[in-house]
Amino acid sequence: MKRVRFLMLLLTAAFALSLAGCGSQDGSMSSAPAGGREVNVCSWGEYIDTDLIDQFEEETGIRVNYTTTESNETLYSLLKTGGSSYDVIVPSDYMVSRLIAEGMLEKLDYSNIPDFDQIGDDYKHMDYDPENLYSVPYTWGTTGIIYNTKMVKEKVDSWSILFDKKYKGEILMIDNPRDAMGVALMYLGYSINTTDRGELQKAYDLLRAQKPILQAYVMDQIFDKLEVGEAAMGVYYAGDFLSMKENNPDLAFVIPKEGANLFVDAMCVPKGSKNKTEGEAWINFMCSYEASLANLEYIWYGSPNTKAMNDFLAELDTEDAAVLNPSKEALAQGEMFLNLPQDILNLYDELWVRLKS
Amino acid sequence: MKRERRAGNRLFMALIFLFLYAPIFVLIVFSFNSTKSRAVWSGFSLDWYRELMQDSEILSALSTTLSVSILAALIATVAGTFAAIGFYNMRKKWSRPLITINNIPVINADIATGVSLCLLFVAACGILHFDLGYGTLLVAHITFNIPYVIMSIMPKLYQMDKHLIDAAQDLGCTWMQAFYKVVVPEIMPGIINGMLIAFTMSIDDFVISYFTAGSKVQTLSMTIYSMTRKRISPEINAVSTLLFVTVLVLLAIVNMREMQQEKAHKKALVRARQ
Numbered sequence: 326m327k328r329v330r331f332l333m334l335l336l337t338a339a340f341a342l343s344l345a346g347c348g349s350q351d352g353s354m355s356s357a358p359a360g361g362r363e364v365n366v367c368s369w370g371e372y373i374d375t376d377l378i379d380q381f382e383e384e385t386g387i388r389v390n391y392t393t394t395e396s397n398e399t400l401y402s403l404l405k406t407g408g409s410s411y412d413v414i415v416p417s418d419y420m421v422s423r424l425i426a427e428g429m430l431e432k433l434d435y436s437n438i439p440d441f442d443q444i445g446d447d448y449k450h451m452d453y454d455p456e457n458l459y460s461v462p463y464t465w466g467t468t469g470i471i472y473n474t475k476m477v478k479e480k481v482d483s484w485s486i487l488f489d490k491k492y493k494g495e496i497l498m499i500d501n502p503r504d505a506m507g508v509a510l511m512y513l514g515y516s517i518n519t520t521d522r523g524e525l526q527k528a529y530d531l532l533r534a535q536k537p538i539l540q541a542y543v544m545d546q547i548f549d550k551l552e553v554g555e556a557a558m559g560v561y562y563a564g565d566f567l568s569m570k571e572n573n574p575d576l577a578f579v580i581p582k583e584g585a586n587l588f589v590d591a592m593c594v595p596k597g598s599k600n601k602t603e604g605e606a607w608i609n610f611m612c613s614y615e616a617s618l619a620n621l622e623y624i625w626y627g628s629p630n631t632k633a634m635n636d637f638l639a640e641l642d643t644e645d646a647a648v649l650n651p652s653k654e655a656l657a658q659g660e661m662f663l664n665l666p667q668d669i670l671n672l673y674d675e676l677w678v679r680l681k682s
Numbered sequence: 683m684k685r686e687r688r689a690g691n692r693l694f695m696a697l698i699f700l701f702l703y704a705p706i707f708v709l710i711v712f713s714f715n716s717t718k719s720r721a722v723w724s725g726f727s728l729d730w731y732r733e734l735m736q737d738s739e740i741l742s743a744l745s746t747t748l749s750v751s752i753l754a755a756l757i758a759t760v761a762g763t764f765a766a767i768g769f770y771n772m773r774k775k776w777s778r779p780l781i782t783i784n785n786i787p788v789i790n791a792d793i794a795t796g797v798s799l800c801l802l803f804v805a806a807c808g809i810l811h812f813d814l815g816y817g818t819l820l821v822a823h824i825t826f827n828i829p830y831v832i833m834s835i836m837p838k839l840y841q842m843d844k845h846l847i848d849a850a851q852d853l854g855c856t857w858m859q860a861f862y863k864v865v866v867p868e869i870m871p872g873i874i875n876g877m878l879i880a881f882t883m884s885i886d887d888f889v890i891s892y893f894t895a896g897s898k899v900q901t902l903s904m905t906i907y908s909m910t911r912k913r914i915s916p917e918i919n920a921v922s923t924l925l926f927v928t929v930l931v932l933l934a935i936v937n938m939r940e941m942q943q944e945k946a947h948k949k950a951l952v953r954a955r956q
Contacts, residue, residue, distance in 0.1 A: 365897045365898055367897060369908065369911045369912065370905065370906075370907075370908035370909030370910070370911055370912060370914075371909050371911075371912040371913060371914075371915055372911075372912065373739075375736070375737050375738050375739045376736065378738055378739070379738060390897070390898040390899070391738075391739055391742075392895075392897060392898070392899070392900045392904075393739070393900065393904075393905060393908035393909075394908050395907055395908045395909075395910050395911045396911060403897075406800065406804065407804050407808075408800055408803060408804045408807065408814045408893075408896055408897075409814070409896065409897040410813045410814075410896065410897050410898075411897045544910055544911065545909070545910045545911070545912065545913050545914060548718075548719070548720070548721075548913050549719070549720050549721035550721075552719050552721050552722050553721040553722055555721075565912065565913070568718060568913070571717055571718075572717050572718075572719040572721075572722040572724065573722065624912075
């Protein structure tokens with residue numbers, strides 16, 4: 326009986342502690358604040374300098390409920406299920422256009438987002454939102470090949486090296502349908518937004534033939550594998566290459582001559598948001614110079630805020646700066662993902678399942 | 683021959699413990715790494731613990747996880763105890779099928795439970811005008827915890843001598859007194875077990891939370907999963923280490939107290955005999 330009482334005591338103590346913990350973070354316990362303003366943000370994991378959240382709360386008195394998901398597809402299904410009540414989301418380019426096409430985004434009131442002026446003109450009126458009515462860019466970057474210079478002696482400048490039998494068991498491929506098919510399409514010289522079933526089939530055949538020489542399809546495991554030299558090369562995002570290079574100086578990054586995927590993640594307000602003004606205040610805060618710079622230093626992905634980006638690049642050595650901010654020619658070669666019609670999306674799903682099985 | 687076998691036994695046991703604890707050991711070691719890598723050791727530092735203390739995202743996820751697990755375990759234990767006693771006092775004809783129904787959620791895949799709860803909450807949201815959030819998360823956790831509590835209490839009830847309650851009432855207890863002074867102490871090991879199982883199930887859960895947490899709160903497991911798009915932060919190693927050490931210390935304290943109590947009990951017995 327004594328033991329029981331003791332256990333109860335422990336549990337109560339733990340409970341009290343956890344409540345106290347909650348209190349110190351403005352009470353994530355209560356689901357609705359008493360009359361206060363709030364904003365529900367959904368972003369990606371490890372995609373913000375979290376000090377900014379506290380700073381925003383202090384400056385505006387708006388409470389931030391910050392949650393995260395791991396992929397555009399998950400975000401889409403969260404929005405579709407109807408159980409969510411997000412005020413700001415950060416989908417990637419192709420998902421922005423899909424959400425616009427399906428009428429799932431709210432038009433933004435840009436008079437509430439004065440700091441939108443600080444966004445570079447290159448990042449306004451992008452293909453996914455041509456009239457720029459729905460979105461404000463958050464980060465941008467490219468994909469490319471990351472390889473270990475000790476293990477790959479030849480000059481790397483083309484996607485073809487990923488299909489070279491010489492490197493059997495040393496190659497890592499990115500583990501999501503759009504990016505992986507994109508690599509094959511770019512190598513074949515097709516558009517990554519092609520809707521031609523023949524071209525997609527050829528890309529699939531190429532990936533199918535590549536599968537036996539792959540080590541694995543990976544997402545975040547690529548960090549560990551490349552850092553310790555467990556694999557010779559892989560496809561991933563430029564910003565993440567810099568954090569790998571910190572642990573393994575032998576790594577190098579290249580944007581292949583056929584071009585690479587250029588991506589933009591943009592902040593949007595989904596339809597049905599109950600705190601649109603607060604959402605716009607958040608968006609405005611995130612495109613300010615200070616927030617952009619803090620995020621650049623934390624995420625190492627390109628920022629559309631011109632001044633913050635330039636100041637950040639000035640601190641880097643030229644080699645790293647070139648990775649984050651590729652030449653205009655390389656960018657011109659690159660292509661952005663656009664939304665695809667439903668039947669092609671279905672085809673993607675089907676091919677992907679067949680490829681992975 | 684005998685000694686050889688003993689050496690073999692020890693080796694085997696050492697291997698099993700290595701197998702069980704090596705991953706946790708690696709996790710703890712890399713929480714002290716000075717860079718973000720999970721594979722390259724680049725020097726000792728406490729940076730990740732420091733950053734963890736400032737990371738409002740992980741800390742709020744942690745406090746959500748802990749408070750949901752503890753509240754859900756406590757509520758499910760109370761509800762489960764009464765349910766179990768109810769089943770116990772029912773006629774077999776009724777209690778058997780009900781207990782089987784109770785076991786279904788335990789066997790059922792988490793994903794089915796998660797999706798069905800999500801659909802239910804979304805439908806209820808539409809009618810009653812509330813949002814998915816901490817409340818729905820808590821209700822979901824209580825829901826999947828209750829069957830475990832009932833399952834661990836039922837055997838204890840059946841082990842109990844039925845006449846104890848009658849005896850207590852004969853000796854002047856009211857029904858409530860008989861319940862608190864006789865039944866509860868008899869089934870206490872089952873209640874504690876049930877509560878601990880419920881707590882662990884809650885703290886572990888990912889799938890059901892994922893579907894029921896809505897857009898305002900997030901548990902620790904959800905936060906970790908969402909990091910796989912970029913890279914899982916070593917702050918997660920740090921927070922896992924802290925959780926592991928806390929549990930270890932708690933268990934050690936509980937066991938030590940138990941041993942001391944046993945010793946005292948034995949001494950008292952010896953003294954009584956003299």
